Each structure stands twice: as structure tokens, then as C-alpha cells.
Amino acid sequence: ADENSRLPTAPPREAPRKHTSTTVLVMSASTLPTNLATTLPSTEAIVKLRPKSKAALEQAVETARPVPATAKLSLYERQEQELQHFSSLLFGGSALNTAVEFGVRLAIVAVGAANPAGSFTPAPGAASLVHVGLMMTAASLFTRVYNAYLEYVYAKFPHFRTQPEADHALKAKADITGRLLEDLESQNWHDRMTLLMDGVLAIAMMYLNPGFYPGASGAQHSWLERGARLLVHKYVLCFTMYWAHRAGHVVPWLWKNVHGRHHQSTHPLSRVTYQAHFFDNFMNAIYGHTFAQIVVPLDHTTYYVNIFLRIMESLEKHSGTSSAFNVAHNLQRFLPYAQMPHHHDLHHEGSKRCNYTFSAAGGLWDWAFGTRKAGRAQFVDCVKQQATPYDLVQTQAANSARAEAEAALVAAQAAGGEAEGEVTVEALAQHNQPDDMWIAVGGVVYDVTKYAARHPGGRQVLADVAGRDATQDFDDVGHTAKARMILKSLKVGTLRGAAATGPKLDEESFWNGHIAVHAPILAMVGVVAATGAPGVVPLCAFCTAVLAAETLVCHFNP
Numbered sequence: 001a002d003e004n005s006r007l008p009t010a011p012p013r014e015a016p017r018k019h020t021s022t023t024v025l026v027m028s029a030s031t032l033p034t035n036l037a038t039t040l041p042s043t044e045a046i047v048k049l050r051p052k053s054k055a056a057l058e059q060a061v062e063t064a065r066p067v068p069a070t071a072k073l074s075l076y077e078r079q080e081q082e083l084q085h086f087s088s089l090l091f092g093g094s095a096l097n098t099a100v101e102f103g104v105r106l107a108i109v110a111v112g113a114a115n116p117a118g119s120f121t122p123a124p125g126a127a128s129l130v131h132v133g134l135m136m137t138a139a140s141l142f143t144r145v146y147n148a149y150l151e152y153v154y155a156k157f158p159h160f161r162t163q164p165e166a167d168h169a170l171k172a173k174a175d176i177t178g179r180l181l182e183d184l185e186s187q188n189w190h191d192r193m194t195l196l197m198d199g200v201l202a203i204a205m206m207y208l209n210p211g212f213y214p215g216a217s218g219a220q221h222s223w224l225e226r227g228a229r230l231l232v233h234k235y236v237l238c239f240t241m242y243w244a245h246r247a248g249h250v251v252p253w254l255w256k257n258v259h260g261r262h263h264q265s266t267h268p269l270s271r272v273t274y275q276a277h278f279f280d281n282f283m284n285a286i287y288g289h290t291f292a293q294i295v296v297p298l299d300h301t302t303y304y305v306n307i308f309l310r311i312m313e314s315l316e317k318h319s320g321t322s323s324a325f326n327v328a329h330n331l332q333r334f335l336p337y338a339q340m341p342h343h344h345d346l347h348h349e350g351s352k353r354c355n356y357t358f359s360a361a362g363g364l365w366d367w368a369f370g371t372r373k374a375g376r377a378q379f380v381d382c383v384k385q386q387a388t389p390y391d392l393v394q395t396q397a398a399n400s401a402r403a404e405a406e407a408a409l410v411a412a413q414a415a416g417g418e419a420e421g422e423v424t425v426e427a428l429a430q431h432n433q434p435d436d437m438w439i440a441v442g443g444v445v446y447d448v449t450k451y452a453a454r455h456p457g458g459r460q461v462l463a464d465v466a467g468r469d470a471t472q473d474f475d476d477v478g479h480t481a482k483a484r485m486i487l488k489s490l491k492v493g494t495l496r497g498a499a500a501t502g503p504k505l506d507e508e509s510f511w512n513g514h515i516a517v518h519a520p521i522l523a524m525v526g527v528v529a530a531t532g533a534p535g536v537v538p539l540c541a542f543c544t545a546v547l548a549a550e551t552l553v554c555h556f557n558p
Helices: 043-047 054-063 075-081 095-114 129-156 181-208 223-250 252-257 259-264 278-295 300-317 327-331 341-348 363-368 381-386 389-415 425-429 459-465 471-477 481-488 516-530 536-556
Strands: 025-027 034-036 436-441 444-447 491-495
Touching (some): 181 278, 223 516, 259 278, 278 536, 300 341, 436 459
Antiparallel strands (some): 436 444, 444 491
């Protein structure tokens, strides 16, 4: 958040320009490796550009500098002009990592075909390792296609974006998702390790449990049972991943050294879905699909439907859009407390304390443990259309509470005299323009106009609450101590009639302790062990050791 990150004034939105040149499919660096390239004649050259030195990186940074705000171009046209939007440079496009990805899948097929010492002979009715490798290849290809589809929607339908164009504008040292270029370079190593560990897990599970992967000749459930099993399976999958994700946020050491890497993207697009610390991805694969398949086994058809459904969900919630184009989420919006892409978008805007779920259905766990937030359900048109019934309940309750608080303030102001440095509700309401934004937090009024360009969550987040009491909004996000210090420097007065407490410290839930937040994961490890399935003893022993090590490290590094 330095001077180089300040955004130019966004030009009026215009319809994206149509191009006649050929698009390019790019093989990239992670398990989410594909993007459409920009459709300019010089695309091919930029796709091949990979900074190998500090000088080359500085040159890449220089080319990413925004065009003058006076240029009459839409955001999409500016991104195309700068060759950054669908560029492999920003996505981490690596020929080596793409080779590793498909090499790992080929290796799985080869090991399955060779079947050394009969160690990988599938159980009756189970899938062979060759079949598993082929399905993983199909999943990689599907991921490429669906990612390209979602980023096409983002580029061509700007009115479906959950965040304004200005928040996604390119900056001097950051890509369209808010990440620094040097962070993207270091991400390549984690992507490579993720791909390798993906293969290790697949081979290990076949070795430990030859019946783990369901085959076409195995048990086939009725359609009613398939639906019931799939739903319970998703809730089990989301439960453990919810707690692992929450631990990555509320335990400082895990945030700083592991999960915070994924959150370098404050304005996510589908390209960033699997770009995280490799150990984060590896343990999520165990806590998620692996645990859920052991506890609630799916038959062959349902298992692979769920794999592709999960890919769609994961990409959609990072897509930066909320609309009917988010197929997987709209299929599940009828579920209780279901979450849509705009919920996870709020999670990436800078909030560390809400919407931890990994699935539309998983919103149940956010609701049950008090971390579900509606986000922009009342501010952005496309989000209003995608708001779920519980979003409406939450926003109506928040609006009612705010109205009551403002009425109480007005009454208190009418009863008391005016003091120097006090700001009335009416005066605060006048500062609600893009070039004049005041907010009140904890009875203190702050001028956030100049800071808005550097706000990690984007200018629009502040514009949405300008001219009113934003205490609840501020507290819901869970700001850092640094954020409170910045806010303190922007004080202009106190809100007449309100107790001037300023932003309060986050109220720590019992479950945010470094021991308590790991306890539900350990409980699920116990459930997995209790199934008695082949291979669960070494699997659960490994997970227990990881949890113990995490807890100890976090205890001695608060």
C-alpha cells in the first residue's frame, strides 16, 4: 500500500472491444493452469515472457504501469493494451510446471500399469491406478476450460463483477488480483510442489487402501441414495476444511507462514484458486476429499461428479463475478445458509474472520459457528440478484439495528448541547461522495477520502459506507492492529451523542485459540480412524502428528 499502488481515476465504463485476432490457450503453473491470452497481435511474445532476473522483473514491472487516466479506454481494453489481463506472466505460466503436472499424471498411469510387486492391485470393484491417473488428467483439462470460461465472463460481462472496475485496475507493482509480481514468481515453486504432492497422495491412497477409488464395476447406489450421500459427503468435507481454513486465519503463525500466501490476492479471479502454499493444498486434499470419501463413500458415478462439481465451485468462488454463470453455486442456492461467490469475495477483500466455507453447502458451518457474513448483498446490483434468503435476513437485521442506533443518536443530539469537535449525524451524511468520504466507527468520525486509494479491500468498500456509522461493518471484517493505527490518524472528530470508544479490538472466540481451533479437526481424525477402513491408521497418525506439530509451533510462536 505505497504510493505506487494508488489507482488512477477510472474512466467511464464502455462495452468491451471485439477483436478479430486469434485467442491462445496458455499452459500455466498451477493446478489451475490455463487462461485465455489477450487477443492482441503481440500476445504470443508476452506469453513467452518469464523474468529470470531482477533486471527482467523490474522491466516487467515497468511494462505493467497504468496508462494515463485520460485515455478513453475501458478497463478491459486497458488490460489488453498492457498485455496483463490473461497473461501467463501474471498467472505464473510455466512450461516446467505444466510438464510436471502432466508428467505426474503420466507417472501415475505408468506405476499403475507396471504394478510393481502387485502393490497397486485394486480391490474388487475399485478403480485401477491407471484409471485414477486418467481421471486426474481429465480433471486438469476440465479445470483449464472452466477457468477460461469464468475469466471470459469476468472480462465480457463487467456488470456481473462483485467489485468495481477501479478495484481491479492494474497497479505499478501488482497484478489485476492485487498480488506483487515477485510474489507470483515465488508462487511457482509452491505450484510445482502442489502438483508433486498431488501425485504422491494419489499413489499413497491406492497403496494404503486398494478400494479407496470407486470403480465402475463396484457398488452402484440408487439415485435417491446418491443424492443423500452426496449431500452428507459435502457437509463432512466442508466441516474439516472449514476448521483447517479458520485455523489458517486466526492463528498468527499459520497466517504469516502458510495461508496468508493465498490471500495475497485481495481481488481474486479464478486463476488464483489453487495458488497457495503447497502444504496448505496438500492438507486440504486430505482433510477434504480423502476424509469425506472414507467416512461417506460415494459410488463411481457420484464420486467423479463430485470431483468436477468441486472444481467448478472452487473456481467460481474466486471468479470475481456473481451471476447465473456460476453454475455450481446456483444449483445449490436452495440449501440452508448456502453461500455464493460474493461471500468468498468478501473473505478475500481483507476480512480474516468470516465465510471460511469451501463449498456452497458449507455455509451451514459458517452459520453454526457465527462466521457467516452477507458481504455486498445490499450494495452491488449483481450481488443483490444473487443474494440468498439468509443474506436478506442478515442485511435486514443489520439495517434495522443501524436505523435504531441512528435514531438514538439523533435523539441524544437534540437533547444535548454542541461541543467543539463533534459531528452530527446530518453533517456526517453530507460526506458520502467519492471525493469526500467520512465514516464513523465506535463513535469517532474519520476522513478516509485520501486513504481510499490505498485501502487493501478497495475504494468501493469505503464508498459503500461513507456518510454513516460503519462500526458494524468495520468490526465484521476483523481489522488488524495496523489498520486501527491508520484509522486513528484519520480522525476528524467525534459523533455527537455516541460513546467515543473508537474501533474495538476483535473479540476472540474460544474457537480461535490455537488449540481449540484444531480440536474439531482432531475429532474428525478420530471419526476417520473409527471407520476401520484399510490404511486409516497410518493416515490418521500422520494427520495427528501434523496437528500436534502445528499446535506446538503456534504455541511457541504466538
